[in-house]
Amino acid sequence: MPAPHWPAPTATAPVTATVSLPGSKSVTNRALLLAALADGPGTVRRALRSRDADLMVSALRALGTTLVASNETAEGVDWHVTPGPIRGGAGIDAGLAGTVMRFVPPMAALADGPVYFDGDPHARKRPMGPILDALRMLGARVDNDALPFTISGPLAGGEVTLDASGSSQFVSGLLLTAARFEKGVTIRHVGPPVPSQPHIEMTVQMLRAAGVTVDDRERDVWRVEPGPIAARDMTVEPDLSNAAPFLAAALVTGGTVTIPAWPVSTTQPGDALRGLLTTMGATVTRQTDTDLVLTGTGEISGIDADLRDVGELTPTIAALAALATTPSRIRGVGHLRGHETDRLAALATEINRLGGDAEETDDGLIIRPRPLHGGTFHSYDDHRMATAGAVIGLAVPGVEVENIATTAKTLPEFVQMWTAMLEAR
Numbered sequence: 001m002p003a004p005h006w007p008a009p010t011a012t013a014p015v016t017a018t019v020s021l022p023g024s025k026s027v028t029n030r031a032l033l034l035a036a037l038a039d040g041p042g043t044v045r046r047a048l049r050s051r052d053a054d055l056m057v058s059a060l061r062a063l064g065t066t067l068v069a070s071n072e073t074a075e076g077v078d079w080h081v082t083p084g085p086i087r088g089g090a091g092i093d094a095g096l097a098g099t100v101m102r103f104v105p106p107m108a109a110l111a112d113g114p115v116y117f118d119g120d121p122h123a124r125k126r127p128m129g130p131i132l133d134a135l136r137m138l139g140a141r142v143d144n145d146a147l148p149f150t151i152s153g154p155l156a157g158g159e160v161t162l163d164a165s166g167s168s169q170f171v172s173g174l175l176l177t178a179a180r181f182e183k184g185v186t187i188r189h190v191g192p193p194v195p196s197q198p199h200i201e202m203t204v205q206m207l208r209a210a211g212v213t214v215d216d217r218e219r220d221v222w223r224v225e226p227g228p229i230a231a232r233d234m235t236v237e238p239d240l241s242n243a244a245p246f247l248a249a250a251l252v253t254g255g256t257v258t259i260p261a262w263p264v265s266t267t268q269p270g271d272a273l274r275g276l277l278t279t280m281g282a283t284v285t286r287q288t289d290t291d292l293v294l295t296g297t298g299e300i301s302g303i304d305a306d307l308r309d310v311g312e313l314t315p316t317i318a319a320l321a322a323l324a325t326t327p328s329r330i331r332g333v334g335h336l337r338g339h340e341t342d343r344l345a346a347l348a349t350e351i352n353r354l355g356g357d358a359e360e361t362d363d364g365l366i367i368r369p370r371p372l373h374g375g376t377f378h379s380y381d382d383h384r385m386a387t388a389g390a391v392i393g394l395a396v397p398g399v400e401v402e403n404i405a406t407t408a409k410t411l412p413e414f415v416q417m418w419t420a421m422l423e424a425r
């Protein structure tokens, strides 16, 4: 039986809360994979514990890596990672995790036998063609163009051209393992712009921190030299994309939300929230070196923004736009149709179901002010749709979010954290 819908709480007063966020999904899953490929045992501290992170842990174990947890708290876990020879014969469940379905196959192509990948029903629809073709060009055998597929080596590496306009993860996935390819890799992107550039910078920075030589001087070309990936002891930053709904709550209710340990410098796209939410009417300050404090007035301005680089912030920005007093236009995010669901269709449908005025464009959304009413907000197994429903529910009585449990993809404690935020004074 499906779980009952979650009655999204309506805020009865401005929120005043400090919200500590667990580790970044993107940093956690890169760090775990790099630790599994490293030249000795390493530690990933304050790693996220969530469905996507657990799927990465299981995938790496299936390929022969030893991962032992310690210090588990609400804010994360320390993983002690001991690499092993990469073992074939495994079956890997990617769930709905882009970071598992795009980052693990290049490592699997180095295994001593074939590796089978599958995932959730919708995962079979997420774009995989460009990275699987690239792996074929580099020497691997792959028997399908999407999940499910079996991949086997040997994979020597070399030069490859691909169209990564559908997902930056095609580039990141190849880059993360490339130092272990005999010839390294040169990747050349040809096509419309690659989205989510900060996520590629995150990959490059983390590789360099592990001693890998990466040349990214030429636009849309990346070269990774073959060589060891150094074992490290590193700490994962808080997930700034998951800060989005909580910061949005300050804007919607005219309250103040503080996020501790906001990095002073970061490649996480969530850092763009500072500018985006300021445009929508917030005041953002840093109280100490690390605390980010966002205050709203309760009145939200519409926004005209190209979110290509920070696409995963779109559901929160769209939810705010649906509550704004002036129209919004979100551009540059056609690739969101290949995310956990077609996010442009899902956002337009769900905002309109509550009486709103949202229109899909080729590469984004137009959202005009119109009073909303209660109703069901469907999540389409998409964690960020579910939290977008929660944001709208703060201002609109009677919003019920279907499958709030899907927030476990990156933030299993979402409901408790949301409730605590609303109860804090």
Ligand SMILES: O=C(O)C1=C[C@@H](OP(=O)(O)O)[C@@H](O)[C@H](O)C1
Pocket: 025, 026, 027, 098, 099, 166, 167, 168, 169, 172, 195, 196, 199, 311, 312, 335
């Ligand atoms: O590399 C990563 O960790 C991610 C890259 C982005 O993917 P796309 O480039 O497919 O949008 C982002 O949306 C996703 O949530 C995480």
Ligand SMILES: C=C(OP(=O)(O)O)C(=O)O
Pocket: 096, 097, 098, 099, 312, 339, 340, 384, 410
């Ligand atoms: C697009 C997202 O996830 P994934 O890593 O599965 O692509 C997301 O978290 O917004």
